[in-house]
Amino acid sequence: MTQVSVTVDGVVYTDEVEARTLLVHYLRERLGKVGTVVGCDTSNCGSCTVLLGGMSVKSCSVLAVQANGSEVTTIEGLAAADGTLHPVQQAFYDSHALQCGFCTPGMVMASCDLLAENPNPSEQEVREGIEGNLCRCTGYQNIVKAIQAAGRAMSGTATSSTATSNTEAVRA
Amino acid sequence: MIPASFDYVRPSSIAEAVQAVGSAGEDAKVLAGGQSLLPVLRLRMSYPDTLIDLGGIAELRGVREDADAIVIGSMTTHDEVTRHPLIKQYAPLLAQATETVGDRQVRHLGTFGGSLSHADPAGDLPTVALTLDAQLHVEGPNGSRVIAAKDFFLDYLTTALEPGEILTAIRIPKLGEGWSSHYEKFNRVAQAWSIVSVAAVVRRDNGAIAESKIGLTNMGSTPLRASAVEGALVGAVVSPEAIGEASSHAAEGTNAPSDLSGRADYRNHLAKVLTKRAVLAAAHR
Ligand SMILES: Cc1cc2nc3c(=O)[nH]c(=O)nc-3n(C[C@H](O)[C@H](O)[C@H](O)COP(=O)(O)OP(=O)(O)OC[C@H]3O[C@@H](n4cnc5c(N)ncnc54)[C@H](O)[C@@H]3O)c2cc1C
Ligand code: FES
Ligand code: FES
Numbered sequence: 054m055t056q057v058s059v060t061v062d063g064v065v066y067t068d069e070v071e072a073r074t075l076l077v078h079y080l081r082e083r084l085g086k087v088g089t090v091v092g093c094d095t096s097n098c099g100s101c102t103v104l105l106g107g108m109s110v111k112s113c114s115v116l117a118v119q120a121n122g123s124e125v126t127t128i129e130g131l132a133a134a135d136g137t138l139h140p141v142q143q144a145f146y147d148s149h150a151l152q153c154g155f156c157t158p159g160m161v162m163a164s165c166d167l168l169a170e171n172p173n174p175s176e177q178e179v180r181e182g183i184e185g186n187l188c189r190c191t192g193y194q195n196i197v198k199a200i201q202a203a204g205r206a207m208s209g210t211a212t213s214s215t216a217t218s219n220t221e222a223v224r225a
Numbered sequence: 226m227i228p229a230s231f232d233y234v235r236p237s238s239i240a241e242a243v244q245a246v247g248s249a250g251e252d253a254k255v256l257a258g259g260q261s262l263l264p265v266l267r268l269r270m271s272y273p274d275t276l277i278d279l280g281g282i283a284e285l286r287g288v289r290e291d292a293d294a295i296v297i298g299s300m301t302t303h304d305e306v307t308r309h310p311l312i313k314q315y316a317p318l319l320a321q322a323t324e325t326v327g328d329r330q331v332r333h334l335g336t337f338g339g340s341l342s343h344a345d346p347a348g349d350l351p352t353v354a355l356t357l358d359a360q361l362h363v364e365g366p367n368g369s370r371v372i373a374a375k376d377f378f379l380d381y382l383t384t385a386l387e388p389g390e391i392l393t394a395i396r397i398p399k400l401g402e403g404w405s406s407h408y409e410k411f412n413r414v415a416q417a418w419s420i421v422s423v424a425a426v427v428r429r430d431n432g433a434i435a436e437s438k439i440g441l442t443n444m445g446s447t448p449l450r451a452s453a454v455e456g457a458l459v460g461a462v463v464s465p466e467a468i469g470e471a472s473s474h475a476a477e478g479t480n481a482p483s484d485l486s487g488r489a490d491y492r493n494h495l496a497k498v499l500t501k502r503a504v505l506a507a508a509h510r
Binding site: 071072073078094109110115119180184186 | 228260264268278330
């Protein structure tokens with residue numbers, strides 16, 4: 054057993070874990086953070102995406118011991134204490150960016166990572182930015198719209214509450 | 226799935242790591258970014274009894290200038306490689322190819338040294354190292370040595386690293402005056418590995434190619450140099466016809482695999498088409 058101390062969604066946890074424990078299993082089974090899901094066995098689907106030290110990673114492809122001393126943000130750490138959704142969550146809700154919802158936790162975390170670097174991404178930049186996340190329901194169209202709307206909402210350039218595809222106009 | 230049990234060691238210096246690998250014995254494995262190793266462990270295709278995590282060794286990270294070369298620590302992540310000003314300036318081929326590796330999540334953790342050590346013939350970075358004549362710095366129980374990229378990739382997932390040896394840094398000569406480069410990747414969907422890709426580095430002189438280095442990804446069990454194309458390009462004018470003619474030699478001496486993504490003859494065709502595109506794009510930079 055190896056000791057890990059990790060800050061997850063603002064709370065410090067110290068635990069003894071087997072070295073082979075994947076970060077996603079530590080989050081789900083030890084901490085009960087079942088918002089982060091597992092969708093594949095091959096590191097491809099991205100549904101397990103969390104932020105590790107502020108950067109998106111696939112938590113199925115990181116050992117819990119590798120996260121020792123780091124800060125982890127999961128989908129459960131985004132909303133405010135009073136339940137107000139994070140702007141990215143709100144935009145997914147408003148833009149109907151989910152159907153079954155299985156990919157959504159990972160999509161939202163990947164979007165947060167992308168928007169932190171590029172607050173006003175073009176459609177192409179969004180599509181490339183979330184290439185590590187697979188959605189089997191939506192066809193991505195509304196996910197792309199949601200991410201662009203969230204970017205506008207977070208950078209204070211929103212012109213209306215609904216998603217528009219005309220990012221150039223908003224940028225100008 | 227969950228990996229089989231292993232002991233975990235996290236050294237904080239290269240010396241400690243070499244010591245740890247040496248004392249752990251044959252079934253130990255080094256862990257870099259884990260983006261190839263953890264999927265393999267999860268699928269239980271490998272059962273190391275000890276993992277030596279290089280993630281805590283600061284001296285393995287970062288990029289520095291050293292006379293006519295840049296030196297990249299083996300644990301420098303793909304993400305850091307794509308952003309580093311020295312790499313953009315002196316090894317733009319590496320920056321461009323690394324941007325095509327996996328996705329943002331994979332690039333945040335995966336490392337340059339891990340990609341080279343893994344030596345997947347579909348990997349993009351072994352081809353870049355070979356094309357740029359990189360020198361690989363290695364530390365092991367018998368001290369340090371330097372291996373030229375052309376002597377490093379021996380076979381499918383097999384390198385010249387001896388048991389107990391760790392890749393510590395990669396030295397890449399600065400792209401010379403008048404040289405330009407391009408990486409042309411062909412894959413089916415975003416995030417996917419190369420079906421075939423071509424790295425081209427060329428020096429133009431008076432509207433013609435004076436010298437070139439052409440590397441091929443996934444045209445055999447290791448990355449390859451297309452030496453027949455390099456020869457045919459000497460003096461070729463930069464026109465689609467002349468470059469296309471020289472590129473028709475791209476499949477010579479290769480041994481392309483046949484798999485779900487394509488048969489060998491399809492890959493041979495791709496190699497020619499992509500070489501032409503890569504050389505033209507490099508020459509027009
Ligand atoms: C979804 C997905 C898509 C991908 N797409 C691409 C792609 O398009 N192109 C591409 O090139 N790659 C791709 N990769 C692979 C990625 O580039 C990996 O980062 C890389 O292959 C391995 O680097 P790593 O640092 O993660 O190494 P690890 O997975 O930690 O290690 C890989 C192997 O190398 C050994 N090793 C690692 N570092 C050293 C060292 N310093 N010294 C000695 N041995 C060492 C390990 O023991 C292990 O056997 C993809 C991966 C995933 C998960
Ligand atoms: S569960 Fe599919 S990438 Fe992690
Ligand atoms: S909403 Fe079902 S997988 Fe994306």
